[in-house]
Amino acid sequence: MYPATGEGGIRGLPPTAIAVLALQALKLLLAWQLPLFGDEAFYWLESRHPAPAYDDVPGLTPWLIALSTALLGDAAMAIRLPGLLMSWATLWLLYRVAVREAGPETGWRVLLLASLPPMMGLSGVMMLPDVGINLAVLLCLYGAGLALRGDRFGPLWLAGGLLLGTLAHYRFVLPLAAAALAVLALPGLRGLLHGRVLASACLGLALGLAPVLWQMLAGDGQTLRFQFAERHAFDFQPHLLADPLLQAVVVSPLLYALLLWAGWRSRRATPTVAVFGAWGIALLVLIWLIGPWADSQRSRLHWPAPAYLALALPLGLAWTSLGARLRAWTLGLGALVCTLGAVYLTVVSFAASSLAGSRLYPDNFVGAGELAAALAPRLEQLPPGAPLAVDHFLLAAQLEQRYAAEGSPRPVFVLDHPHNFKHGRQRELSRMGRDARALDAVGASDGLVVIEPAALTLRDRPAWLWTFCLRHPHARWSDELWSDRGDQRLALFRLQAGTPGRCEPPVVGYIDLVEGARVRPGQTIGGWAIAGGSGVSGLRLRVSGAAPSVPEWPMSLPSLAGILGETGDPSMPDVGWQLRLPDSLPHGRFWLQLEARTDSRDWHPVIATPVERSD
Structure with a gap:
C-alpha cells in the first residue's frame, strides 16, 4: 500500500x-x-x-x-x-x-x-x-x-x-x-x-x-x-x-x-x-x-x-x-x-418496471425470465420434440441461455425477421441451425412461436406481422403476455399444421401523443388500430384505469396505407379513431390505454402511453 x-x-x-x-x-x-x-x-x-x-x-x-x-x-x-x-x-x-x-x-x-x-x-x-x-x-x-x-x-x-x-x-x-x-x-x-x-x-x-x-x-x-x-x-x-x-x-x-x-x-x-x-x-x-x-x-x-x-x-x-x-x-x-x-x-x-413508459425502459435487458416462466406450462402441453421459435435473434438468445442456465437446454429457432438482417446475424443463425429453414426442416406438426411486436418500429410492424401470417397460415393465436404497461408485449402462437381457419396477427395500435405529453380536459386525441385478417371489431380507451370510453371510430386515414404498406386489414384506410378526453382527468401523471377486440379475441390492451394533465 x-x-x-x-x-x-x-x-x-x-x-x-x-x-x-x-x-x-x-x-x-x-x-x-x-x-x-x-x-x-x-x-x-x-x-x-x-x-x-x-x-x-x-x-x-x-x-x-x-x-x-x-x-x-x-x-x-x-x-x-x-x-x-x-x-x-x-x-x-x-x-x-x-x-x-x-x-x-x-x-x-x-x-x-x-x-x-x-x-x-x-x-x-x-x-x-x-x-x-x-x-x-x-x-x-x-x-x-x-x-x-x-x-x-x-x-x-x-x-x-x-x-x-x-x-x-x-x-x-x-x-x-x-x-x-x-x-x-x-x-x-x-x-x-x-x-x-x-x-x-x-x-x-x-x-x-x-x-x-x-x-x-x-x-x-x-x-x-x-x-x-x-x-x-x-x-x-x-x-x-x-x-x-x-x-x-x-x-x-x-x-x-x-x-x-x-x-x-x-x-x-x-x-x-x-x-x-x-x-x-x-x-x-x-x-x-x-x-x-x-x-x-x-x-x-x-x-x-x-x-x-x-x-x-x-x-x-x-x-x-x-x-x-x-x-x-x-x-x-x-x-x-x-x-x-x-x-x-x-x-x-x-x-x-419502474421505467415503464419512458425512453429509458431497458427492453434489451428484461423479458426473458418472465417469458420462460410463462412458457413452461405451455411447452409441457406440446408433444415431445415440438419446436419453440421466436421472431428475432435477441429474444431467442436470451431465452436459450436461460434454459441452459437452468439445466434444461433446448434450441430456440428464429424467424426471418428484419432485425436479424439489420444487425448482421441472419447468416450466423443459419450456420447455427436456428433460422426459419432449420425450423421448417424439423417437420413437426405442432409447435410454439413467440412474437414481440414492439421489436420493430411502428411503421414496419403491421406489414411484418401480416407477412408472418402469410408465411405461417396454420399459426393460431394462443395467448398474449402484457407487462410493464405494454413495454413488454409478447404474442404466443400455436403452430398446428392442417388446422382450419386462418392466422390473425396481433392488433397494432397508435395513440397520437408523445410519451410524457401534457393533455387537458376536453382535448380531442386520435390514432389508429390495425389487425390483419378480420380487422378490428371494437375499440375503447381507458383513462388511468377508469371505465373505458368509446372513441369515434372508424375514421378514414387515406395516407396511412402508403406509409405502412400491406397490412392485411380489410378495413384500410378506415382504421382511424378520435376521442374527446373527459373533463375529470386525474391530476399529475396517468396512463391512456387503447384496448381492442377482433372476431377471434375479446377485449385486450394494445398500447399504453403515460401523459400528464395540464390546466
Missing part, C-alpha cells in the same frame, strides 16, 4: 484509490445482478457454435465466453467474468504506466479520471467487445511508448495489442486509422516507423486478421459488406454533427474539455505521454469527421471510449497545474454523470 500524501485516506490509501476500488466493487455487484443484455446472450449462443470468426464480431468475445462457461456453467456471471477481468487488466496496466511516469498517487488519480466517463467507469459490467478493444488499445499505446524509449519489449507489447484488437471487433479499424493520423501529425512519433516496430506490428495484425479473413472468404465477403458498407448510410446526416456536443454531455463538459486540453498539451511531454495524448486526440477527430456519414441506426456513444482512457494519462499528470476550484467542479460533475449511469443500471437490475 502507498501512504496518503496530504489528502487523507483509509489504511494508507488516498481517497482517489478508495473511489476507484469502490467503483470496481459496484461493477462486480452490477455484473452479478444485471440481466443479460441481448447482445451478450447472442455472443453466448455463438460461443456454443465455435468458428474462426463471426459476421457480427471476430472470435475473441465468443471464445472467452466459451472458455468461461465450460469451467463455470452458463450463468450470467460466468458469461461476464472474462469482461470484468479484462476491464481490471486495463486499469492495472494504465496504473502501471502512470506510476512509471509520476508515482503511485498520480496512478490512482489517472484511474479515477479514466473511470468518470460512464462508458469507461462501468466497462466490464457487460461482456461486450468494447472491453477487449479498450485493453488492446492500452497494450498498443504502452508498447508504442516503450518502443519510442528504445525498450526491446515495446514492439512485443504493441504486437500483442494489435492481435487482441483485431480479434475483439471489426471496429478496431478506427484505432488503427487514428494511430496512422497521430504518427503523421506528430514528428516525435516517427520512431514507430522503424523496421523492428513495423515488423512486430505486422505480425500482430497478421495473426489477428487470419481468422477474420478466413471467415470473410468462407462467407463470400458478406462480413466485410455488412460491417463496412451495409450498416453505414454513407449519406451526409447533418444532425450527427452534434455528436461531439452529445459526447461532452455524456462525459461531462468540463472533463471533456480538459481531456482535449491535456491531449493537445502532451505533444511536448515524454514519449509515452505524447503517444497517449496524440492517439486520443486523433481518435476523437477521426470520429468527428466520419460521424455524419457512419451508422446512425445503433448507438455510437461508446465509440470514443478508448480515447478518454488514453487522454486520462496526460490529464492526470497535468492535474496539479489546474486551479483547485476547477479540479473540484470537474470531479464533481464527472462523478455525477458516472453515478447516474450506475444508478440506471442498478434500477434495471432491481426495479426495471
Whole structure:
C-alpha cells in the first residue's frame, strides 16, 4: 500500500484509490445482478457454435465466453467474468504506466479520471467487445511508448495489442486509422516507423486478421459488406454533427474539455505521454469527421471510449497545474454523470418496471425470465420434440441461455425477421441451425412461436406481422403476455399444421401523443388500430384505469396505407379513431390505454402511453 500524501485516506490509501476500488466493487455487484443484455446472450449462443470468426464480431468475445462457461456453467456471471477481468487488466496496466511516469498517487488519480466517463467507469459490467478493444488499445499505446524509449519489449507489447484488437471487433479499424493520423501529425512519433516496430506490428495484425479473413472468404465477403458498407448510410446526416456536443454531455463538459486540453498539451511531454495524448486526440477527430456519414441506426456513444482512457494519462499528470476550484467542479460533475449511469443500471437490475413508459425502459435487458416462466406450462402441453421459435435473434438468445442456465437446454429457432438482417446475424443463425429453414426442416406438426411486436418500429410492424401470417397460415393465436404497461408485449402462437381457419396477427395500435405529453380536459386525441385478417371489431380507451370510453371510430386515414404498406386489414384506410378526453382527468401523471377486440379475441390492451394533465 502507498501512504496518503496530504489528502487523507483509509489504511494508507488516498481517497482517489478508495473511489476507484469502490467503483470496481459496484461493477462486480452490477455484473452479478444485471440481466443479460441481448447482445451478450447472442455472443453466448455463438460461443456454443465455435468458428474462426463471426459476421457480427471476430472470435475473441465468443471464445472467452466459451472458455468461461465450460469451467463455470452458463450463468450470467460466468458469461461476464472474462469482461470484468479484462476491464481490471486495463486499469492495472494504465496504473502501471502512470506510476512509471509520476508515482503511485498520480496512478490512482489517472484511474479515477479514466473511470468518470460512464462508458469507461462501468466497462466490464457487460461482456461486450468494447472491453477487449479498450485493453488492446492500452497494450498498443504502452508498447508504442516503450518502443519510442528504445525498450526491446515495446514492439512485443504493441504486437500483442494489435492481435487482441483485431480479434475483439471489426471496429478496431478506427484505432488503427487514428494511430496512422497521430504518427503523421506528430514528428516525435516517427520512431514507430522503424523496421523492428513495423515488423512486430505486422505480425500482430497478421495473426489477428487470419481468422477474420478466413471467415470473410468462407462467407463470400458478406462480413466485410455488412460491417463496412451495409450498416453505414454513407449519406451526409447533418444532425450527427452534434455528436461531439452529445459526447461532452455524456462525459461531462468540463472533463471533456480538459481531456482535449491535456491531449493537445502532451505533444511536448515524454514519449509515452505524447503517444497517449496524440492517439486520443486523433481518435476523437477521426470520429468527428466520419460521424455524419457512419451508422446512425445503433448507438455510437461508446465509440470514443478508448480515447478518454488514453487522454486520462496526460490529464492526470497535468492535474496539479489546474486551479483547485476547477479540479473540484470537474470531479464533481464527472462523478455525477458516472453515478447516474450506475444508478440506471442498478434500477434495471432491481426495479426495471419502474421505467415503464419512458425512453429509458431497458427492453434489451428484461423479458426473458418472465417469458420462460410463462412458457413452461405451455411447452409441457406440446408433444415431445415440438419446436419453440421466436421472431428475432435477441429474444431467442436470451431465452436459450436461460434454459441452459437452468439445466434444461433446448434450441430456440428464429424467424426471418428484419432485425436479424439489420444487425448482421441472419447468416450466423443459419450456420447455427436456428433460422426459419432449420425450423421448417424439423417437420413437426405442432409447435410454439413467440412474437414481440414492439421489436420493430411502428411503421414496419403491421406489414411484418401480416407477412408472418402469410408465411405461417396454420399459426393460431394462443395467448398474449402484457407487462410493464405494454413495454413488454409478447404474442404466443400455436403452430398446428392442417388446422382450419386462418392466422390473425396481433392488433397494432397508435395513440397520437408523445410519451410524457401534457393533455387537458376536453382535448380531442386520435390514432389508429390495425389487425390483419378480420380487422378490428371494437375499440375503447381507458383513462388511468377508469371505465373505458368509446372513441369515434372508424375514421378514414387515406395516407396511412402508403406509409405502412400491406397490412392485411380489410378495413384500410378506415382504421382511424378520435376521442374527446373527459373533463375529470386525474391530476399529475396517468396512463391512456387503447384496448381492442377482433372476431377471434375479446377485449385486450394494445398500447399504453403515460401523459400528464395540464390546466
